[in-house]
Amino acid sequence: MAHGIEAKSVELRTAFLSRMAKFAVDRPRLVVTIFLAITALALTYLLLNIRITTDPVQVMPNTPAKVGLSLLINYFRNYDYSTAYLVIYGNKSAALALLNAIKGQDYVINAALSYNGSDMYIITATVNQQSLSDKLIPIYLSLREVANEVAREYGSKVLIGGSPADKYYFVLGFEREYYGLIIYVMIAINIVILTIYMRSVMIPLRLVATVLMSITWSLALTIFVFQELMGIQTYWLMPVILISLLLSVGTDYDLFIVSRFREEISNGLSDKDAIVRAVEVTGPVVTGAALVLAMAFASLALSSIYILKQVALAVASSVIIDSFIVRPLLVPAIIVLLGKWNWWPFYNKSIGAISSTSEP
Structure with a gap:
């Protein structure tokens, strides 16, 4: 009985996917236009509405610890301030000038100058933000600007440490490495490996583009649910987790389909018939694997921690969409x-002759 129900489920899923594939190959331009339009709307919504937070407290549940921290922030601010340190080498006049400049900043509660008998002067500045706050990043940028002005005027060297510097370099340093280098290395590795395996450049390029579409849709959905409906900002690591995971998962699913498509082409089918057949055969495996992965991540939604809830919705929805x-x-x-x-450009004549018989 159980095997019969399972077989019927697979059969229904195969029929459903087959109808979708037939619709797509009969109206390819319409399908691509609709997907591009939805992606453009989702991307526009993302750019206009996304609010990123680097403060894990903002995406934590209202536990007694968070309530206590909120009380400290709102009613006992002097217990929750963080500290910045500025080190000036070998110039007392520069140190005094920097101290006066720092005291003039509205985010500085107090500042003091120390001298350790060597060649360094140290300014200890208490700033009016707690050590996990997003506002420490603009505070660091302001401190750096003030320090650079004094350093240029007096020809001295100034170093900045403490909570603002820690926050800035941990968050922005990671983001610059990931969005400025790592993500492109991941995409390039995928493209190179798939180009060698599939003997095509267009297939991996199309793969990356379609995966990015799925990511855009799921991010827009996650932001709508958490920011618009629940008033919770998006944690800064969530897009990183989503992109890294879906690039690998989307590659696996796509390879199943395209490998079967190539086999059907070699067997003499046209492009339309081959891709429909490929979706029919591989669809139940792909969707079954996707359901398992989506449900595994969806279980994170049971957590009371909103960071995990965001990851659950983003990953599960992106896998289902993809x-x-x-x-x-x-x-x-x-x-x-x-x-x-x-x-x-690795055009195989035997495949090409068959492929060219189909109408775009």
Whole structure:
């Protein structure tokens, strides 16, 4: 009985995915246009509404510890201030000038100058933000600007440490490395490996583009649910987790479909028939794996910690969107539109001759 129900479920899923693929190959331009329009709307919503926080307290539940911290911040501020340290080398006049400049900043509660008998002067400045606050980043930038002005005027060297510097370099340093280098290395590695494996440049480029579409949709959904409905900001590591995970998961799912598509092409089917057949055969495996992964991450939503809830919704929704919408609809549409150019530039004549018989 159980096997019969399972077989029926797979059969229904196969039929559903087959209908989606047939719709896509019959109306490829319409499908691509709709996906581009939805992605443009989702991206616009993201850029206009996303509010990132680097403060983990902001995405924690209202536990007694968070309530206590809130009381300290609102009613006993002097117990929750953080400290910045500025070190000046070998110039007392520069140290005194910097001390006066620091005291003039509205975020500085008090500042004192210390001298350790060597060649360094140290300014200890108490600032009016707690050590996890997002506002420490602009405070660090302001301190650096003031320090640079004094350093240029007196020809001295100034170093900045303490909570503002820790926050700035941990968050912005990581973001610059990830969004400025690591993400491009991940994409490049995927493209190179898939190009060698599939003997095509267009397939990995299309893969990356469709994965980024899924990420955009799921991020927009997550921001709407948490920011608009619940009033909770987006934690800064959530997009990093989502992008890194979906780039690998989307690659696996896409390889199943495209590998089968190539086999069907070699067996003599046209592009349209081959991609529909590929979705029919691999669809139940892909969607089954996606459901398992999505449910595993969705279980994080049971946590009381909003960081984990955000990851749960973002990853689960992106996997479902990618496997149930993007792969059976958008991928067949793009493949049909590209035709023989799917295999560019390593064009195989035997595959190309068959592929060229299909109409984009």
